[in-house]
Amino acid sequence: MWRKSLFYSIFCLFFMQAQAIQLLIPMDDSQRNHLKSYGIAYWVLQHNVEVKWLLNYRGGSFLMQHYPEFENECVVRGVTFEAITDAQASAILNEIARPEVNQDAVSMNKAPKIAVYTPPNKLPWDDAVTLVLTYAEIEYDKIYDEEILEGKLKDYDWLHLHHEDFTGQFGKFWRTYQHMPWYQQDVSINQALAEKLGFLKVSEMKEMVTREMDKYVLNGGFMFAMCAATDTYDIARAAAGVDICGPMFDGDPADPDAQEKLDFSHTFAFHNFKLEMDPNIYEFSDIDATNTRKVVRENDYFTLFEFSAKW
Template sequence: MLRKFSLLLVFLVATLTVRASTILIPMDDTQTDHLKAYGITYWVLDSEIDAWWLLNYRGGSFAFQHSRAFERECLTRGVKYEVIPDAKFDAIIADIANPEKNMDAMKLEKAPKIAVYTPTFNFREGTSVQPWDDAVTLVLTYAEIPYETVYDTEVLGEELAQYDWLHLHHEDFTGQHGRFYRAYHTADWYRRQVAYQEKLALENGFNKVSQSKLAVVKKVREFVGGGGFMFAMCSATDSYDIALAADGLDICAEMYDGDPVDPTAQSKLDYTKTFAFQDFKLRRNPLEYEFSDIDHNPRRVSKDQDYFTLFDFSAKWDPVPTMLTQNHFKTVKGFMGQTTAFNKRMIKSDILVLGENKPADEVRYLHGNFGEGFFTFYAGHDPADYQHFVNDPETDLSLHPNSPGYRLILNNILFPAAKKQKRKTK
């Protein structure tokens, strides 16, 4: 009887050992849906289960403890996964720890709370659909990562403190209504936008939209300085820094704010206030669809040659930029926007360039620190739509589940889940 009990005990222990396993989500070119893989990892973190981000291992794979619920979710969302014994996972971690390997294992501990800065008013009668898409809200929705929206009133009302991560997209923080005047000032959606922005400014105690947007920019700066993470794309990148540099100056032509521009504004710009850019020149023609020479325009890059290369970083020494550049391709197809590419000469020396088109001498992707927080600027509008025009239909990401350009956005979304580390590169 005792022998039977002992055999049963051995069998139970062996069974438990076999069942002690890990789910590995490969992120190399074998993955069926890279974008939803991030959503799975976020969902695991949101379930208060830690995960691992295996930097430079099979395209930046994810791993977490096995459960049938997690496995079912992978199957439901069409994400490729592997169930491996813990002993094999331990061997992978040991291999990653090898100082000869440019890999690292980053522990992810908490799902970041995400806010998207976006208006909710009706651009067109009976609809809140904007005349352009927003790559971040598209990919968050596709990946099934929850987010909340904020706009001027919420930001000025100190609500940013509730969030870990803030996204800014196709926004004009200079108060010039995107410089759409020449092409769209008679369009109904443009008139609605202007009326809404002016009404919102007055409700928040400002006489001009430019003053209201500057106040928003300063609140975002406080958010980042206090330890938050800000991710900006398209015109929200350069217009953000221009607004900071032009603090106290009138750079808006009469058609935008009712009075003339300060003719001496250029000489009074204060570049010490900006996050990433310096020594830029404002575009003086108010009808031009461009704010400054930060945007690398005119470009001499044809569509078939429009690619940018991600930098290789030391995973063990520079985990932050390594996380932000995880991908299954090192060369990413370029895409246009109001701000398509950053002029390399205008980027401050302490900013970390993550991706560039070296032959064209333009930067597409950069990262920096401000105070206790971080920011990333990603040029272009929609990684899966080379030249997105006003009123074009939004991108269907089910047609682009393995988009390397969209992966860069999702790298930034998961980045705050890792324990904050300052990069060691000087």
């Protein structure tokens, strides 16, 4: 009798293991909503459940332990998912682990705390980053110069920069938009904030903000910049202590020797760039190759290569 009981127990154990399921969120063309899928992964991490990011596997899919609540949330958010057995999940991970396969499985265990650097007067449709994060249902905080200079960056794992002009030239929109209410409001808000924080010029405030961001990155924080933030950040770092702003921006002339005084040892990504000092030209420097790369659209090609997940 005990042998039958033992056999039955072993059979039940194997049956339960075979039926245990994982939740796979594919990120290839089968996925109905890619942005919401990232939100699901973030939401699961908030519930202290490990998520495996399967790099280069079906578009970078997500794999996690199955719970009814997770499946229901996918249904509510319109996210495509597949319930697979533990055996199927193990087969996927074993395939990914093969040294000749350029795929990898990254274990994620913590939902990062995200800050988006954006001014308080920014309208929702002005900032693609906040639009995407809001749609994906990924939590984030909005911070600006005052919060950064108060030392609050240390509370975040990830900092995102978008449209910001860190040179103090207000996006170099002066020639075209100087009479527009939104431009005048942006200038007034930044000037008032600089005065409140004890700076004579907006450019001086922005330069100090970039110093704090430097410290944040050096201490292990992740920072991602796009649009105007990519080049104006390094320009502000190289121009620390140098006046590169014309009188329409800060009330006095720019230093005529500003170019020669740039210190590229402070920059993150760019060096040896040449400033565009003309306030009537909508460029900050030759980092932006829009006006120098003379290639017609029909002849302008680039090649995408597979992400190097493993090698």
